[in-house]
Amino acid sequence: MLLSDNACQVAEREDDLIRISELAAATGVSVATLKYYLREGLLPSGLATAPNQADYGERHVERVRLIRVLREVGNLGIDDIRRTLDAVDDPTRTMHDVLGASQSALAPEPAPAGDEELAEITALLDDLGWAVSPDAPDRRTLAGALASLRVLGFDVTADAFAPYARAVDPVARWEIDAVAARTSRDEAVAYAVVGAVVYERVLTALRRLAHEHHSSRRQAGLT
Amino acid sequence: MLLSDNACQVAEREDDLIRISELAAATGVSVATLKYYLREGLLPSGLATAPNQADYGERHVERVRLIRVLREVGNLGIDDIRRTLDAVDDPTRTMHDVLGASQSALAPEPAPAGDEELAEITALLDDLGWAVSPDAPDRRTLAGALASLRVLGFDVTADAFAPYARAVDPVARWEIDAVAARTSRDEAVAYAVVGAVVYERVLTALRRLAHEHHSSRRQAGLT
Numbered sequence: 112m113l114l115s116d117n118a119c120q121v122a123e124r125e126d127d128l129i130r131i132s133e134l135a136a137a138t139g140v141s142v143a144t145l146k147y148y149l150r151e152g153l154l155p156s157g158l159a160t161a162p163n164q165a166d167y168g169e170r171h172v173e174r175v176r177l178i179r180v181l182r183e184v185g186n187l188g189i190d191d192i193r194r195t196l197d198a199v200d201d202p203t204r205t206m207h208d209v210l211g212a213s214q215s216a217l218a219p220e221p222a223p224a225g226d227e228e229l230a231e232i233t234a235l236l237d238d239l240g241w242a243v244s245p246d247a248p249d250r251r252t253l254a255g256a257l258a259s260l261r262v263l264g265f266d267v268t269a270d271a272f273a274p275y276a277r278a279v280d281p282v283a284r285w286e287i288d289a290v291a292a293r294t295s296r297d298e299a300v301a302y303a304v305v306g307a308v309v310y311e312r313v314l315t316a317l318r319r320l321a322h323e324h325h326s327s328r329r330q331a332g333l334t
Numbered sequence: 335m336l337l338s339d340n341a342c343q344v345a346e347r348e349d350d351l352i353r354i355s356e357l358a359a360a361t362g363v364s365v366a367t368l369k370y371y372l373r374e375g376l377l378p379s380g381l382a383t384a385p386n387q388a389d390y391g392e393r394h395v396e397r398v399r400l401i402r403v404l405r406e407v408g409n410l411g412i413d414d415i416r417r418t419l420d421a422v423d424d425p426t427r428t429m430h431d432v433l434g435a436s437q438s439a440l441a442p443e444p445a446p447a448g449d450e451e452l453a454e455i456t457a458l459l460d461d462l463g464w465a466v467s468p469d470a471p472d473r474r475t476l477a478g479a480l481a482s483l484r485v486l487g488f489d490v491t492a493d494a495f496a497p498y499a500r501a502v503d504p505v506a507r508w509e510i511d512a513v514a515a516r517t518s519r520d521e522a523v524a525y526a527v528v529g530a531v532v533y534e535r536v537l538t539a540l541r542r543l544a545h546e547h548h549s550s551r552r553q554a555g556l557t
Binding site for chain 2: 170291
């Protein structure tokens with residue numbers, strides 16, 4: 112019975128199916144970890160080709176990449192990952208439902224940036240015409256974000272950051288003008304520290320609310 | 335000698351000088367803490383009116399507010415506060431130097447938001463025309479930021495957040511469109527999680543770099 116099932120599945124095998132070692136290479140996740148995901152049911156079984164062997168398809172590659180993003184970017188534990196995947200696989204749940212858990216996720220340290228990413232960020236800042244000191248730590252933050260995206264399999268260049276730069280540019284200018292308008296140095300410093308910390312929180316909260324707004328409009332067919 | 339110095343200072347006393355209890359009331363910092371700041375040299379001495387009594391002026395109010403912002407918003411320890419104040423008081427240091435330490439500061443929990451602040455945030459979101467669920471946690475984040483600013487003595491309304499909302503709105507829309515363009519649900523979720531976390535880091539890093547850029551231009555007299 113087992114053998115005939117296998118025979119049937121082998122007959123369905125297509126050329127783009129890959130071995131578990133290839134799945135590991137394609138996703139940057141070790142074979143041991145993939146086997147753990149299979150045991151935990153986070154990853155659906157492959158197409159069995161022998162009692163202890165199976166092949167995997169594009170769906171597995173995507174699922175492993177998603178698990179990796181949830182673990183490394185979303186910093187989710189195994190139970191939260193399972194809950195998120197259950198929601199992803201439930202067609203009655205909207206994307207907005209699915210993301211509920213991840214929105215409160217913590218961001219871990221970004222991937223270490225290489226010289227290549229740093230050079231790309233320098234080129235971006237030059238294109239923007241921004242005068243920024245060569246040792247500003249946020250150059251490394253941006254290069255690390257670029258490196259993280261690439262490690263996770265996203266095909267992205269530093270140009271992807273340009274719309275974000277253009278969005279914050281007028282706000283930052285207005286903030287610096289507001290700091291400069293303070294009459295005393297004590298006041299200016301207090302205002303600048305509050306701006307750096309409290310208004311950063313305001314900006315990121317508003318971005319999340321804007322996501323909800325545009326996501327609802329899209330679901331309602333308004334865009 | 336001490337007495338004649340005191341006599342001289344009393345002669346300079348102006349009507350707008352206040353007692354330490356009034357300084358406490360004006361800044362929301364307890365008398366015990368003010369005495370600690372005086373002992374630590376973070377706060378300059380007041381104008382002595384008797385061997386154990388002194389009066390304080392507007393400069394003291396500003397300095398205490400600044401210390402409070404550095405402690406509560408910047409989350410700085412006493413030594414970092416002292417270093418920051420030394421830099422503030424050194425006329426050869428630029429604002430940009432002064433803020434070096436605070437830029438890497440951690441943000442503590444925002445002040446608890448009252449019903450008043452929550453109602454103001456609701457009015458802001460209505461004005462913006464944003465469809466956001468009544469129990470979105472970021473409503474409370476924004477109301478908390480507003481409450482924090484008020485506790486710290488900043489005279490601010492929710493309207494101050496509108497320019498930030500307008501800055502992130504087109505970016506958020508573009509991000510939601512990019513998520514929706516993904517062909518599979520796994521890909522869309524991975525993209526959305528990355529967007530929520532990695533691009534938030536990109537946005538805040540770019541805002542800080544834009545501050546440096548506009549601050550340098552201003553120092554160079556280019557704006």
